[in-house]
Amino acid sequence: MRALTWQGRRDVRVETVPDPVVQDPTDIIVRITSSGICGSDLHLYEVLGPYLEPGDILGHEPMGIVEETGPEVTAVRRGDRVVVPFNVSCGACFMCDQGLQSQCETTQVRKYGSGAALFGYTKLYGQVPGGQAEFLRVPFGNTLPVKVPEGPPDDRFVYLSDVLPTAWQAVEYAAVPPGGSLTVLGLGPIGDMAARIALHRGAGTVIGVDLVPDRLRRAAARGVRVLDLREYGKGLGDAVRDLTDGRGTDAVIDAVGMEAHGGQVAKAGQWAVGKLPDPAARVLMERAGIDRLSALLAAVDMVRRGGTVSVSGVYGGAVDPLPLLKMFDKQIQLRMGQANVRHWVPAILPLLVDEDPLGVDGFATHHLPLADGPKAYETFQLKEDGMVKTLLTP
Ligand SMILES: NC(=O)c1ccc[n+]([C@@H]2O[C@H](COP(=O)([O-])OP(=O)(O)OC[C@H]3O[C@@H](n4cnc5c(N)ncnc54)[C@H](O)[C@@H]3O)[C@@H](O)[C@H]2O)c1
Ligand SMILES: [Zn+2]
Numbered sequence: 001m002r003a004l005t006w007q008g009r010r011d012v013r014v015e016t017v018p019d020p021v022v023q024d025p026t027d028i029i030v031r032i033t034s035s036g037i038c039g040s041d042l043h044l045y046e047v048l049g050p051y052l053e054p055g056d057i058l059g060h061e062p063m064g065i066v067e068e069t070g071p072e073v074t075a076v077r078r079g080d081r082v083v084v085p086f087n088v089s090c091g092a093c094f095m096c097d098q099g100l101q102s103q104c105e106t107t108q109v110r111k112y113g114s115g116a117a118l119f120g121y122t123k124l125y126g127q128v129p130g131g132q133a134e135f136l137r138v139p140f141g142n143t144l145p146v147k148v149p150e151g152p153p154d155d156r157f158v159y160l161s162d163v164l165p166t167a168w169q170a171v172e173y174a175a176v177p178p179g180g181s182l183t184v185l186g187l188g189p190i191g192d193m194a195a196r197i198a199l200h201r202g203a204g205t206v207i208g209v210d211l212v213p214d215r216l217r218r219a220a221a222r223g224v225r226v227l228d229l230r231e232y233g234k235g236l237g238d239a240v241r242d243l244t245d246g247r248g249t250d251a252v253i254d255a256v257g258m259e260a261h262g263g264q265v266a267k268a269g270q271w272a273v274g275k276l277p278d279p280a281a282r283v284l285m286e287r288a289g290i291d292r293l294s295a296l297l298a299a300v301d302m303v304r305r306g307g308t309v310s311v312s313g314v315y316g317g318a319v320d321p322l323p324l325l326k327m328f329d330k331q332i333q334l335r336m337g338q339a340n341v342r343h344w345v346p347a348i349l350p351l352l353v354d355e356d357p358l359g360v361d362g363f364a365t366h367h368l369p370l371a372d373g374p375k376a377y378e379t380f381q382l383k384e385d386g387m388v389k390t391l392l393t394p
């Protein structure tokens with residue numbers, strides 16, 4: 001089959017690789033019809049290279065048609081239409097029972113002390129082949145895939161794999177009081193969707209921050225009060241306080257993560273990681289603070305006292321310095337983590353109807369063939385051509 005593979009820093013290629021096969025009796029093989037490119041894939045493209053090997057298949061936002069089922073699969077059949085959550089979670093362990101699928105004890109990557117395995121996401125997360133490919137092997141065929149109806153286009157359902165549950169969890173963890181205020185840092189797919197969900201669920205004011213004009217425009221068109229980071233820079237916290245009676249917003253979502261604009265010192269560290277041989281780079285990442293923290297620091301600054309910071313952006317350093325004095329003094333609540341995808345699906349599915357309250361049908365800015373994947377990664381990283389969300393079609 002054809003698959004998009006990682007080859008090195010800023011180097012992904014579509015190659016011919018062996019087709020996946022059923023290995024366990026509950027496996028299914030899915031013929032992929034749509035597969036998203038995520039901001040998390042950009043971390044693989046740039047910073048997390050030491051944890052990848054040339055040839056690793058990327059992609060964790062796929063959907064498609066069940067092609068084959070293992071002998072013990074009863075929940076889906078060949079021909080069913082399914083979305084695949086990005087956590088590889090068993091659906092039956094202590095963690096899955098509590099809705100913490102990102103911590104699944106059956107697939108935790110203990111060698112690296114990591115939570116549940118993820119599709120297409122580095123050795124830290126199990127080096128599981130991903131879904132930017134023609135076919136994908138999906139374990140736990142009775143509990144993991146989400147069966148969706150025939151009819152509407154893939155765009156209606158594909159974001160159940162990641163964007164929707166991640167944004168939903170970000171809003172849930174932000175715990176905005178009814179009619180309250182929220183700042184969303186980063187208006188990529190995750191921040192944009194989180195802002196939409198927060199407004200849909202009754203937030204009074206949603207402020208969105210980014211530095212890419214078309215992303216700001218896109219959010220503004222849906223009722224978000226946008227602030228351009230380039231205009232405010234270090235004055236961003238004051239700008240947010242000016243809009244909220246001098247207090248800051250009740251909650252802040254960090255939908256930026258480790259490659260934030262504005263963190264020059266750590267940018268040098270990330271650059272060094274990119275240049276070192278893999279084992280040395282891994283040591284540096286595991287012992288040093290390599291994250292560009294400007295978004296997280298801005299969140300701590302602009303949240304009101306007693307408010308909540310909800311982090312969905314991915315961070316990767318082991319000893320990043322945080323302003324604990326300020327965090328303690330402001331009595332901040334901090335929640336974070338990979339999305340527990342399967343957990344939020346029942347709450348979200350009723351919104352994926354023709355009325356389309358979250359605007360999923362028009363959410364993708366680009367639909368491209370898998371063969372154009374390498375170009376799409378480059379364009380997405382550079383934030384050119386109005387690209388916010390790309391769906392690849394194998
Ligand atoms: N927790 C999870 O389960 C989960 C799932 C999916 C994605 N993520 C993470 O969420 C983050 C966002 O993902 P995405 O797909 O929207 O990616 P993205 O890269 O498209 O979006 C990030 C946005 O942040 C903006 N930005 C950069 N620096 C900023 C700053 N200092 N202040 C405000 N905005 C800034 C960028 O211009 C960009 O628009 C990434 O870190 C990704 O890895 C986490
Ligand atoms: Zn993703």
Ligand SMILES: [Zn+2]
Nearest residue numbers: 090093096104
């Ligand atoms: Zn589990």
